[in-house]
Structures are given as C-alpha cells and as structure tokens.
Amino acid sequence: MIKTEKVLHLKSSRGHKVRVVREHYLREHVPCYSALCQAGCQNEGKVLSGDATHYVVPDAGVVRDFLEVFEFRELQGVVFTQTACQAAQHSRGRRHYNRLRSLLKDPRQDCILFANEFQQYSYQPREKGESQEKWQTRCVYHAAVWYYNHLAGMKPVVMITEDGEAIAEYSSLNGGVYVISTQEYLQSFWPDLQAAQELYSSISQALQERESEGTEKEYAEHLPAEILEAGIKSGRYIQGTLNVNKHKAQHEAFVRFEGTTNKNTELNSDVLICGVKHRNRAVHGDLVAVELLLRNEWKGRTIALTDGQGEERAGEESQSQPMPTGRVVGILQRNWRDYVVTFPPREEVQSQGRNSQRILVIPWDYRIPKIRISTQQAEALQDHRVIVRLDSWESTSLYPNGHCVRVLGKAGELETEIQTILVENCISVPSFSEAQLREMPVNSSEQPWQMEPSEVASRLDLRDTHLVFSIDPKGCEDVDDTLSVRVLPGGTRLELGVHIADVTHFVKEGSLTDLEARSRATTYYLADRRYDMLPSVLSADLCSLLGGVDRYAMSVLWELDMQSLAVCKVWYGRTLIRSSYQLHYELAQSLLNGEQAEVPELAHLDAGERDRKLAELLQALETLTRVARHLRAQRDKGGALELEGVEVRAQLDDSKNITALVPKQPLEVHETVAECMIYANHWVARKIQGTFPHQALLRHHPPPRQEFFNQLIDSAKARGFTVDIRSNKALADSLDRAVDPRDPEVNRLLRMMATQAMSNALYFSTGSCSEEQYYHYGLALDRYTHFTSPIRRYADIIVHRLLLTAIRAETEEEPSKALASNKELQELAQQINTKNRAAQQAQKQSTELFQCLYFKDKDPQKDERCVADAIVYAIRANGMLVFVPRYGLKGAVYLKNRDNLVINVKQDGSCDWQTGSLQRYPDRISSCTGSDTHTFNLFDHITVRISVEPSRCHTDSLCLELISNRPHQAPGPRTPPAGQGRAELVQEVVRLAEEASLQAEEVKGRRPKLSKEEREFRQSRGPNLYSLLQEISELALLDPSACQALETEAQVCATSA
C-alpha cells in the first residue's frame, strides 16, 4: 500500500472555498467488478455482465449532467469511476447523488462503481496549474485505460465526455480505448434507443439555455442550510411538507409541521402560505422551513366546496378565522418527481417571449406550477402529453426550469391518459425483463414442471390425508388459497386448514423478481386492465392452487375442540397439497342449500362413487360453515364492522366474460371463505409478532377520529336514525339498525359515509408502535397481518418469510434472527403503504377517465344514458353532493350558477335558472325565487343530466346538472341494476379506443397505436375474482370512497376477461 496526499478544493456550505489535504492510500488490488476478470479481483456482490459488446466509462461532466441517460436499462456495461461520482456529488448535491447510488445498487441496472483513485496504477495526482475539470477527465481516461488492460483487452472500452479537447487529445492514444462525445456514443452504439437520444438532447438544450439566464430577482433568496437548521432547533422556523390546495393552486398552500422539534406550542394547526411569492419556489411535496408572519398579517383559509373534482367551481367564497400564516425561507429537501405536462396551443407558443425556444408547459397536476423548458419541438408536441423533470428554480426565474424526458402520446387518447395516470402516481410497471424471466421455473408441455425430491422430503405431505378444495368466483385462474377441514381420529377434535400458495419458494429474497415485486408492492388494477406484481408463470400457473395438480403450499392447521371450537393447537409450515375440487361460490352454496348441482370433478364417476364423494364434500362444507359462523360471532362480539362492501357480484357467461355487475345475492359461503382467511391472517400475525416482537410486519386499522363522523351523525339524524360511534361495536350495531324499508340506498349511503370517516388500514413494523396501537378496528382483532394473497401483495411475501424464519427458529433451536431491523421493516411498510395509496388513486382516476370517455361522445340533451337518478348525501353552501347509483359516481350539483342565478323548480318538477337566493340548513337546502320556495332534503332522489367538462391540460371532469327534483324514471324497460351501467361503460370505451386506433392506422398508414409492446405491457389476463371480492371488505376500510373502489374492483373483472 502506498501513502500519498490528495489535495481537495471544496466549497463550504457558506460558499467559501476551502483547501483540504487528505491522506490517500493506494493499493494494487482494487476490485474491478467485471464478470470477465482474470486477475482474481475480490468482486463481491454485483458485477458487470460479460455479454455487453463494450464497456462504457462516462467522465465527470457526463455523470453530472446526463446521469438520467444511464437509467435506461438497455445500456449495459457502465463503469462509474469514483472520480466522476465524487465530482457529481459535489456539484449537484444530495438528490443527484442518491439517484446515482440507487442506480449502482439496483441489480437490474448493469453498472458498477470502480474506485479508480485507490488503484495505484490508475490514480493520477493533480498537476500544478491543472484545472479541476481537466484533472478529473484525465483521471477518468486513465481509469478507462486501466480497465481495458486489466481485462486483457477482451472488451473495448469507450470513454464518453463533453469536452472536445479531451476527445482530440485522447482518442488515438490507446488502441481499444475510444473517447467520444455522449451524442456520438448514443447515435453509434444505441441507434435504436431513440428515447435516450431525445432525452440527451433535451437535457443539453436545457443546459445551454440556463447559461443565458437573467439576473433580476423574482423571489427572496433561500437561507443557507445551517441557519435553517439552527432556526428550526430554536423554534424560529417551522419545518414541514408543503401541500398546495389543488382548487386554489395559485393562492393557497399549507405546511403541515412535522416532528416534535417544534417549540412553538400555540401552533397546533397547519401554517397557511398565501400566494406564490411567500411560497418562494417551494413545490408541492417539498420539505420546507417556514417563518410565521406577524399576527396582524394572518389570514383565513378559503371555505370552498372542495370535496371532489366536480366542485372546482368556487361557491360563495368566504374566509374562516385567521390562522397561522407564514412564508417559506428555505427548502430542506426537494421532493420532485416526474411530471406530465401539456404544451401550450400554437398561438401561445408564438407569443411567449422573445426566445421562442423557451416554452411554458402546463402540468397535469393542478398543484404544480408551470414549467419552463427549452425545446425546438414545441410545434410537433402540440396537444401531446410529455414527461418533464425539474432541474432548478433560481431566484431570478418566475418559473422552474425543466427538461423533457419522454413523450407519452396525444392528449385525450386512452393509452396516453392511462400512462399519464401511472406516471403521476409514480407507478412504474415495465414488462418483466428477460433476465427476470430467466429466473422463473419452466412449465411447458415438453418440459413439465415437477416437484423436487428434496422438497417432497422436507414438507408435510397432505395429498393423501386431506380433502383440500378451493372456492372462488366462476372462471378464476389464479387460486392463491385453499381450505380443508376434517374430524381427527378420536372424534373429539376438528382440524381446520388454510393452505396458501408458496410464493416465496419461487421468489428468492434479493432475486430480480423479488426486487421488481418489492418495488411494485402490489398488483395494480385499473378500470380496464391490470398490471401484475409477479410474472404469470407464477401467478396463473405454478403458484396457483389448481385442482388435480401437486402444488407447494404454506399452511396453517388448527386443532379445534369439536364442541366449543376452542383452539387446542396450531401448526404452521410448508406442505404439499393437491386440491380435489375447484368450486365456485354459487355451486358451493347450492350444495349447502341441498339443491341439485353438478360438481364437474365427479361427473365421470359412477353413481355410487359419486354419491359417496359428494357426501364427503358436503360434510366438509357444512363443517366449514359452522366453524366460520362461530368465528364471525366471536368477532362480532368484539365489534367487527360490516361496511358498504360486499355488495356487487359479477355475472359471467359461458366463456367467462362478465356480462353484468348485479347487486350481490349475499351468499353465506362468501363470508365463510373470508372468515377463514381473516382467521389465518390473525393467527399468522400472532405467530410472527410472538417470535419477533419488534421486527414483524403487521397491519393495523386505527380507530377513527370522532370529528370525522359529524356528517354521518347529522345525516342519519335527518332520517331519524341514531349513529353511535363510541366503539366499533356500537357503530356496527347502529348502522345495522339504520335501514329505511322504502329505500335501501339510505343504508348504503350511510355505510359509505362511515367508510369515508374511517382511517386507512396500514402496514407497520411492530417495533415502531406500542402494543395498543396494533389493534385492527374494522375487523375487531388485536393483531392482524396479510398472509393469504402472496401472488398480488408484497406484504404477504414478507410475512411468509417471517413466518418461515419463526418456524425454523423453533425447530432448529437456533436463536431466531429477524429478516430486517425494525427501522428497515418500517421503511418497507411505509413504501408499501405509499404504493397502495398510489394504486387506489390510479384506480380511482382511471375510473373517472372512463366515465368521461363514456359520456364524451354522447349528446346530453338527447341521449337517454346521460340522464340518471341521483341521491343527495350532503348539503353545501351553494349546492349538494349526490350519488348516482347507475354509474356508481359521485359529484356536486349546483343550485347557484356562475351568473348568480338559483335553481327554480316548476310545477312538473323540471328546473330552470332564475334570480333568487339559497338558504342552507344542516339537513336541507332551500332555493327561493320570487314567491316560490323549494327545498331539497338529504336522501332525496332527484334527476340529473351528466355531461363532460373538457380540459386541455388536466383531466376532463363530469358535470351533474339538476333537471328535475323527482326521481328519475327510466324509459322503456326497468333501470338496469346498479353497476351494470359501469361495466357497459368500460366495455364501450375500450371498444371505441381500439376502433379509433385502427382507424388512425388505416388513415395514416402507421402501425397501430396499441403496439405489440404496449399490449404486452398491459399484461392483463383474467384477474382473480375471488381475491378481489375477498379484499373488498378491507378495501372498504382503506378507501375514502369505498363504494367507488368496490365497484371499480368488480368492474376490473368485467372488462379484462
């Protein structure tokens, strides 16, 4: 080892230049991390693949400015030098550095870090008078040469740099080591990777533009980090996340303060930030430091109708009491993401400033300010949606600067809009890569999958001893749970079994499939498609517990007392099963009801054998029902809630297409299956929490905040019902009683409101909460987790691994070692929670998109489908919120329009606009015109007309217009059952979109919009209907608009079949 000195010129956070001399040790052996290494390097962990055609070494400037280009997974064999990484870290800061680090860590990205400055033959000391940049470029070049020689010339090495002099100087110095510009590199090595070239030119244009920036200050300077830090400590500044009011994006934002560091005790609310000057370049989501204004400058927040998108039109505006108001003095952390924007129309582009290359684009998300980008494509990108990233926001610039990353397509087209929703929710679901698919087991007719003898030996074999069966909706392909029940020898005990797909056998921790599943966290269900968490060879085949085939499972077996059904013993472990029956709900229920029903598995048997087997199956189903009733009764005693949930049923035709969604005939067998799954989840939670008191992944549902129930209580009172919210049991009981025999929608709406008032159920690590906080309010269980759906939820995969570790610890008598620390597990839990929220949000937005697309081409004045019955569920100052059962949509109905006219109801119930006034009460609203007064009450049925309010840069929205104060009577045959309209809606929109793209193809002679890649990208096959329904009761707890979520879920089934 050689000791030397290294001189660094650093900038302090105050901006002073500091010269630092560090001791620097050089070694002969520094790992090269190449799979091709012949020199015996200690290459532990990730290595560069050997099959890249060349290795590429970007210099410091390229890593600083064009790092994003290397995020394309197609680029292989990338060597990041220590020199380049350190330089980038110093010049671009933490966010950029984190980006680089995650690139290096991600095994799906073929790149490594080479510590060139520790390698004694590649290290280059800086020469006197040499500029820092020149020195860095020289270091990187010598690293490239070293790399080439180290691999004995097996791979050409390409160094890329933006420095023309370096290209001239080095390009012909060493054979095998090429020095070219980034642009030339992309063009000659990756000619097909158009997107990378476009990204490159968009970034480089943005860089050029930035050099010619003005100097006039638009905003106050941000305070330096150490002043902010000290100020937050002393209580002078408040730290929190900026939250822009979507309905008043220009004017109103709030900062929710975080942590306990805040010493300002009188402050127990959000801080209001008025206007963009006081927001001082903070963007929605940024972590900021805020200084409070003097009390006499405080303002009140606007009380507008802000419950839903349909309500963006402001009502009578009024301000609340003045609240703490402040201004942003510094930014602690930028939380910028990718934004979808729309280019302004042609007229505007031409008038925007003297420099026509700079364009102000408008983000899809109302909360994000306009972004200035430099591009020559403004003309070409008219009416397109484009992904943009922010680069900087200087105090001299009214708007932030950014650059284009990728074009999504024409605004208004289905595929573009769906991709927009995914990007806006940070959902990334590329097709599974080749490398990932190579990890998958093979199961083909030539090479059928078989169980391994070692697995057969180590697992409990239930194939000959247990009658295992599944109960799912008709047409279900991915069966992730099965059941068994039997009387144990002796006759005093029962054994109940829940057997779940053993996904973790196939998905090894840290594998590419595992990492991809982890980053997705869940399967995503949109209105017309789904994106799977796992490749289909697992989800629909080897992990699917199909009938008549051998499968690996994870089982929980309970020994229950025959009479009392008390648990005597629980066994957890890996098993082998072969399911005997794949039943569907209706069939199982018919058998239980003693009705004539054909079981396909028994069809080929002779009568005697068939009767014997049927009796055996029936016996099992009956026992299961008895056990489930008992379990449910136990939870009911504890106060389990039945919320607006399992109410819609998918109706399928012979080819497994769903023809309609009809209000569910409540089948007891649904509840029976659900109850067994809840039981398994509960007992697994007990087991893993017992073994890992501080490192287990559980799921809790915090009790709701009482004040959120006010609307529910008031609304129920309007109909003469009392809702008791003192406990979950009281709430459940009072909701059960709140039934209006004349109108079933009333109970449905009350349950919907109860669901809205609930908190979300969330995953957490047991070390980060006290034990009282483990409680699951909705299910009335002291501990709960997710174990039963590992095919489509990553949390279940973690729980399976925890359970296995707990079992192993027991049998091998070694101290149990947790999978992850509490901190790591809590971070993971939060990541999954975030992804779940994104999944719900995307689902909701895609449903709204379909609703708009459906109504867009219909004439609201003529088309019968645009007129529907609606029920009032809330009263607002200038209107009311209604629910439209036929389409499952919610929205605002205004009783006062923009011209300040109010609604007038005529003799026949029809409405027009007249001068007058509105009078609002808690349970009703009256409109007074001249001598007439008309009152609308909560739960009134009215008739609305549905139309679309188009928007160029954002989403279209639906408008509901009151046309009669009477219930809507559909002409012709009776109104279709609730939900059916929605299934029809999605089908029609999909059909229209495909027709449109075919037409476009014919007209322009282009390839279809839905390319092969895009079709693969969709990945949709038939979703697992059972698990959807099973999840519904929990979704109801999760989602603020449960009703909608429910119907979307079911609707998913309806269209992807």
Ligand SMILES: [Zn+2]
């Ligand atoms: Zn090596």
